[in-house]
Amino acid sequence: GENVEQHPSTLSVQEGDSAVIKCTYSDSASNYFPWYKQELGKRPQLIIDIRSNVGEKKDQRIAVTLNKTAKHFSLHITETQPEDSAVYFCAASINYQLIWGAGTKLIIKP
Amino acid sequence: DTAVSQTPKYLVTQMGNDKSIKCEQNLGHDTMYWYKQDSKKFLKIMFSYNNKELIINETVPNRFSPKSPDKAHLNLHINSLELGDSAVYFCASTTGRLKGETQYFGPGTRLLVL
Numbered sequence A: 001g002e003n004v005e006q007h008p009s010t011l012s013v014q015e016g017d018s019a020v021i022k023c024t025y026s027d028s029a030s031n032y033f034p035w036y037k038q039e040l041g042k043r044p045q046l047i048i049d050i051r052s053n054v055g056e057k058k059d060q061r062i063a064v065t066l067n068k069t070a071k072h073f074s075l076h077i078t079e080t081q082p083e084d085s086a087v088y089f090c091a092a093s094i095n096y097q098l099i100w101g102a103g104t105k106l107i108i109k110p
Numbered sequence B: 001d002t003a004v005s006q007t008p009k010y011l012v013t014q015m016g017n018d019k020s021i022k023c024e025q026n027l028g029h030d031t032m033y034w035y036k037q038d039s040k041k042f043l044k045i046m047f048s049y050n051n052k053e054l055i056i057n058e059t060v061p062n063r064f065s066p067k068s069p070d071k072a073h074l075n076l077h078i079n080s081l082e083l084g085d086s087a088v089y090f091c092a093s094t095t096g097r098l099k100g101e102t103q104y105f106g107p108g109t110r111l112l113v114l
Helices: none
Strands: A004-007 A010-014 A019-025 A032-038 A045-051 A056-059 A062-067 A072-077 A086-094 A097-100 A104-109 B004-007 B010-013 B019-025 B031-037 B043-050 B053-057 B064-070 B073-078 B087-094 B109-113
Touching (some): A032 A062, A045 A056, B019 B031, B019 B087, B043 B064
Parallel strands (some): A010 A104, B010 B109
Antiparallel strands (some): B019 B073, B064 B073, B087 B109
């Protein structure tokens, strides 16, 4: 079955710097790759997603890239701000469900 | 105007008790899920229903029983609660089941078993 690996588990960056979180998936049939942000004590919320027919998608300071051949996709956050501190989850869609990565705790240092 | 709601928000109970968590979505979605998130933050899918039909049933103890009275509601009943059941339980819903669509999460139910 599908397996999603996410790295790193923790990422600490200086405010204003960029952050990159990477995920790999195993099933080439996966066709939808969302990223969710979960702030402390809150619910996971979608921040950006990409479908398998697109290589890159951008929304203000966040972007996602997808390499179908290598089966990996990445989240890029530029000009990080304190409110970017959260746990970020990647996921890959297969059949009826999302297969989730283990999460990355992003810490923004002032 | 909450899209996905859960009750209760907090649940503290003794080992051995039986408890229920309720979930409702007003988005008109066909598919609903229950997730368990433990202290390490990993999101583990437990069940999924599509139009009141069970479509995903992961390896979950049979003490956990979902029930979907209609496609807007998915409840979770837990019998004989154990310490290891302590976690945050999230309900989620989505419109599509095959193509892959956004999942909308409820606020979570924080269950503590003493």
